[in-house]
Amino acid sequence: MSLDFTVVPAFLGTIAIGGLWTIVITLLSAAISLAGGIGFALILLYGHPLIRLPVRFVVFLFMGTPLLLQLFMIYYGLSQLGVNLPAFWTGVAGLGLHYAVYNADIIKATIRNVDVGQSEAARTLGFGRIATLRYFVVPQALLNAVPQLGNNMIILLKDSALLSVLGITELVLASQLAISRTFRPFEFYITAAAFYYVINLAMEFALRWVAAKTEEIR
Template sequence: MNLDFTIIFKYMPYLMKAAGLTIELAVLGIALGILLGLLAALLKISHTPLRFIANFYIWLIRGTPLLVQLFLIYYGLPQFGVKLSAFASSILGLGINSGGYLAEVFRGGIEAIPVGQTEASLSLGMGKFLAMRRIILPQALRIALPALGNQFIISLKDSSLCSVITMSELLQTSQRFASVTFASTEFYTTAAAFYLIMTTVISVVLRSMEWRLAVENRTRGY
C-alpha cells in the first residue's frame, strides 16, 4: 500500500475551513448546553413541580443517542411544520445533548457549596435569587469547570455526527475528498490529526484555567 500525504496540501484550505466550522459548532453547542444545563439544574434542585420536567429532560437526553436526537431534529421536526437548516439542527442537537449532561454537573457543583453560605447570604438581606447569582453559582461553576471542559471536548468530537444530516464539517469534508481521490487513509488520518490538535489545545487552555483558579483559591484561603 502506497500512501501519499502530499495530496492533502491541495485540499488543506478546505479542511481548515471545515475544522473552523467544527469548532464553531462545538462552541455554539456548548454555549446552548450551558444555558439548558444550568436551567435544568436549578429546576431539579427547586421544590416546585418543575423539577419533574428537569428530571424528564435529563433522563431522556442521557438515555438516547445523540445520533437519534439529530435525526429527530433535522428529519422529524419538518413533519410538524418546523424546518431547520443543517447548521441550526446541529447546534440545537449538540446543545440539547450536552445540556442533559451538564445539568448533573451543575447540580453537583451547586450542592457541593455548604448550605451555611446560603443561610449567611439570606441573613444579610439577599434574596434567594441574588444569593444564588452572586455567591453560589460563581463557586459552583469553578467546581464544575473540569467536567465542563470535558463536555466541551466531547461536543467537539461529537460534532462529527452532524455529517449525517448533511453538515459539511471536518469529517464530511474529509469523506467527500477521500471518495474523490481514493486516498481514504490519508484524509481520515489528517482528520484525526485535526481533532487531536483541537482537543489538545482545549485541554491545555482548561488546565491553565484550573491552575489559575487553584492559585486564586489558595491566595484567598479557600
C-alpha cells in the same frame, strides 16, 4: 495500494475550513450545554413540581437515547411538524441539549456541595433566594465543576463529527468531500485525525489555564 499523502496539500484549505467549522460548532454547542445545564440543574433542585417533571423527562430522554438518534429526531421530526430549522442550527442545538443534561448532573452535585453557610451569610446581608443563587451559590458551583465540564466539552468536540450526517460541512464531511474526489480515504482520515488532535490539545491547554485561574480565585 500504498499510501500517497501528496494528494493531501491540494485539499488542506477545504479541510481547514471544516476544522474551523468544527471549532465554531463546538463553542456554540458548549455555550448551549452550559446555559442549559445551569437551567436544568436549578429547575431540578428548586423548581415547582409541574416544571420539574417535564425537565426530568427531557433529561431521561437525552440520557437514555443515542446522540445520533436525537439529531435525526430533531432534524427530521421538527420538519415533519412544519418547523424547518437550518441543519447547522439544528445540529448545534441537538449537540448542546445532549450535553446540557450531563452538565446539569455535574452542576447539581456541585451546587449541593456549596457550603450552606454561604447561603445563610447572603441571606443575612439581605439577598433574596434568586440573588443568593445568582451571586453566590451558582458561581462557586461552576468554579468547582470546571474540570468535569471541561471533560464534557472535549467529548462534545469529538461528537461534533456526527453532525456530518446532517450535511454540515465540519471536519469529517470536509474530509469525505476530499475523499470523493481522490478516492484516498486513509490519507484524509489520518489528516482529519491530526486536525482533531491539534484542536484537542488547544482545548486542553485552555481548560488547564481556566482551571488554574479558578484555583487562584478560590
